[in-house]
Amino acid sequence: MTDDLKAAVGRYGIWNRQLRSEEPELREQIPEAAAELQELGFTTVWLGSGPGVEHAKPLLEATTRLAVATGILTIWQYPAAEVAERAAALEHAHPGRFLLGLGVGHPQFIEEYRSPYAAMVGYLDALDAAGQPAGRRVLAALGPRMLGLARDRAAGAHPYLVTTGHTARAREALGPDALLAPELGVVLESAPARARTMARAALAPYLKLSNYLANFRTFGFGDDDFADGGSDGLVDAVYAWGSDERIRERIDAYLAAGADHVAVQVITATPSVLPREEWRRLAALLD
Template sequence: MSDRTSEGRTSSAQEAVGRYGVWSAALRSEDPSRRGELTEAAAELEELGFGAVWLGASSAVRHAVPLIEATSRLTVATGIQSIWQYEAAETAAHWAELEKAHPGRFLLGLGVSHAVRADQYRRPYSAMVGYLDALDAAGVPAGRRVLAALGPKMLELSRDRAAGAHPFLVTPEHTARAREILGEGPLLAPETKVVLDTDPHSARAKARGSLAVYLGLPNYTKALRQFGFTDDDFADGGSDRLVDALFAWGDDDRIRERIGAFRSAGADHVALQVVVDQPRDFLPRADWRRLADLLR
């Protein structure tokens, strides 16, 4: 293992993000008029005790800047930035500028996205290796980046060339396997989805509304097949078995238990995506407050 994966390096990443964070596509926007709304939400998340926010929807370094400027401790991470969308040199330059202004506050989450979403998609593992080589050459430390890893090879790369892994749409069983591959040092920060609804019918309906887009992406279904899910589970928006494996829903105790299962399986940090039946840019601030309360 490379010396870039020393325990001291990964410990700093774990300390930076804390035990729980919030994953949200709504916290990144290209609309300048939303800046006040987003920064106010980020400041509240910090006050609520979350250690990190993960910016979804192919976010980039620039999207983290206003949230970092509006807070004092919160780690802001991309969850994830597609390597096809932003050149490594551009990413490194933006990282260096942000690091100079706010040292240690940003974590670069990188991923290879999906073939149906990137015209230039090719040899994704080799492309990621090349991207990391370019970041190394530009001076972006391995300990300040994580990879959106699902399979063994990308998890090994997360261990050897990054601070750790940020798997998306996974189960606690995947987390346990990922921890075996990563070992004890690297950061393991899976994303999981939360539906604050106790009614099985409406909770699963909200979950399926969120899940549908991911079931059309082979990277996710391939990974889920490794844990016993089949075409029957992927049909009609997802079986109850699949929904219940991927979403924490129900009363507070049940949600706490489901989130705790990731920690018990080896996660250092859990990035929590609250699922609501609202437009994509909606900020579920009342739900974030309730989530913070039940995690105390």
């Protein structure tokens, strides 16, 4: 199953928040945008900002081979039995093309947040009881315990905002067979000051979240790196920017570190707009 999943997910995908938007103007654009992403050669779309299973449906209906994943569905927001039922309906309608990405979210945003590992184990137990296949889900795992759970109770992991060092360590924790599909932010800008400014605007909200800070500390970053939107070293470690050649090298560095797939999030100055021109440029440099 994992080999089939890896083939379906492919090497390069797109991570985006607006492709799960419920705003009428953006919703009208989603089917056409999904169809274009498929034609550009991207194999998977990861829906950001806590999507539900239902948000994958318009993209699956608009395409014929594109895989669509939740990146990630927060377990506190959606009952497991409901998730299993909706995932089964998508699997029936679009066999092998929906992937359920799950995560525990962040205590800063979730009032009922408690023991994340135990909560995820309980949620996976409920999914199992409802018949949702472990081979059709991945976990937003950062630390070793959650990575172990991704290996043992899911098809693999979809870590967000990580370095190549984390990717290498995640591969060791997952073993050779599990799917490893990290997200990577990409700024299609060569000027260092402008590229880092755009990256910092994207990074700053995450520097208030304890889960990410703890993970960064594991890889040698400290308080000085978290000030003023992030140090140059931190920005350059978790975002790719520069010439097309340099961006391609940075993306492929995650594959070299052990990733099977890279979910690319294009960072722009207008994040509320679908970056379709930037996706075209990205497709060309990844050709």
